[in-house]
Amino acid sequence: xxxxxxxxxxxxxxxxxxxxxxxxxxxxxxxxxxxxxxxxxxxxxxxxxxxxxxxxxxxxxxxxxxxxxxxxxxxxxxxxxxxxxxxxxxxxxxxxxxxxxxxxxxxxxxxxxxxxxxxxxxxxxxxxxxxxxxxxx
Amino acid sequence: xxxxxxxxxxxxxxxxxxxxxxxxxxxxxxxxxxxxxxxxxxxxxxxxxxxxxxxxxxxxxxxxxxxxxxxxxxxxxxxxxxxxxxxxxxxxxxxxxxxxxxxxxxxxxxxxxxxxxxxxxxxxxxxxxxxxxxxxx
DNA sequence: TTACTTGCAAATGCTTTGCGAGCCG
DNA sequence: CGGCTCGCAAAGCATTTGCAAGTAA
Numbered sequence: 001x002x003x004x005x006x007x008x009x010x011x012x013x014x015x016x017x018x019x020x021x022x023x024x025x026x027x028x029x030x031x032x033x034x035x036x037x038x039x040x041x042x043x044x045x046x047x048x049x050x051x052x053x054x055x056x057x058x059x060x061x062x063x064x065x066x067x068x069x070x071x072x073x074x075x076x077x078x079x080x081x082x083x084x085x086x087x088x089x090x091x092x093x094x095x096x097x098x099x100x101x102x103x104x105x106x107x108x109x110x111x112x113x114x115x116x117x118x119x120x121x122x123x124x125x126x127x128x129x130x131x132x133x134x135x136x137x
Numbered sequence: 138x139x140x141x142x143x144x145x146x147x148x149x150x151x152x153x154x155x156x157x158x159x160x161x162x163x164x165x166x167x168x169x170x171x172x173x174x175x176x177x178x179x180x181x182x183x184x185x186x187x188x189x190x191x192x193x194x195x196x197x198x199x200x201x202x203x204x205x206x207x208x209x210x211x212x213x214x215x216x217x218x219x220x221x222x223x224x225x226x227x228x229x230x231x232x233x234x235x236x237x238x239x240x241x242x243x244x245x246x247x248x249x250x251x252x253x254x255x256x257x258x259x260x261x262x263x264x265x266x267x268x269x270x271x272x273x274x
Numbered sequence: 275t276t277a278c279t280t281g282c283a284a285a286t287g288c289t290t291t292g293c294g295a296g297c298c299g
Numbered sequence: 300c301g302g303c304t305c306g307c308a309a310a311g312c313a314t315t316t317g318c319a320a321g322t323a324a
Binding site: 154174 | 312313314315316322323324
């Protein structure tokens with residue numbers, strides 16, 4: 001997992017006090033989860049009472065454009081974000097608890113490209129989400 | 138592809154004039170595409186000037202609960218619907234034109250279940266969307 | 275009859291934006 | 300200094316809902 005603040009700086013994004021705080025908050029929250037804008041706002045606002053939710057919205061959009069974070073729209077209505085990781089992965093969402101697990105499957109990735117090509121397309125993006133319930137043993 | 142009106146009747150849903158019209162509109166539009174609520178509303182409203190968009194929203198939700206139509210949230214912001222088909226399929230979306238293609242891939246389906254099980258989950262739903270651009274020959 | 279439906283308009287919830295003030299380089 | 304940012308409140312959008320009147324079975 002990358003350091004959002006560091007990457008943005010390297011890419012030349014003007015870093016303000018608010019952006020630094022928001023970047024750090026996302027980097028830290030990404031270790032354990034996929035925070036939505038409000039969760040990011042709550043954490044950032046705790047460190048700087050003046051940060052507004054409008055700034056959080058503007059900032060995550062910017063970070064995403066700079067390739068520092070990734071946006072996900074799972075089936076719960078709001079957008080969730082996470083710091084970019086070095087390896088691509090997909091998600092499995094626990095529909096009972098909202099827990100999100102990450103996984104990678106080379107085989108699926110490969111087949112996706114083939115399917116796209118078969119349809120006459122070059123694959124540029126994809127979305128794969130599994131929704132499940134925990135198996136009790 | 139099923140007949141939405143017929144299926145809803147069979148399942149005992151009280152069919153009003155508005156629901157009949159909306160069901161027929163969706164059945165017909167599903168042949169060629171994946172209409173959003175507004176497109177459904179426009180078509181239905183043409184047949185009965187009194188149908189309101191609120192009714193369309195309430196009705197598609199109902200049809201979905203009755204398993205007569207399926208809801209999709211692609212990356213364009215609004216929800217799209219289509220009449221249930223007998224075989225499950227996923228979608229490839231042309232990011233330049235918005236065109237939507239359907240495809241089925243048994244292998245991916247199979248791997249998905251295995252991935253879920255490996256993580257300790259029973260797969261109950263999934264979302265697989267490919268986004269691509271047409272390959273010019 | 276009578277519980278279920280509808281149209282309308284108002285209310286949501288999440289996200290975006292105009293504006294004047296403030297800050298970074 | 301001068302353009303980029305910010306906080307605030309207002310605006311947007313898709314979708315939902317309260318209510319009184321209308322309707323299917």
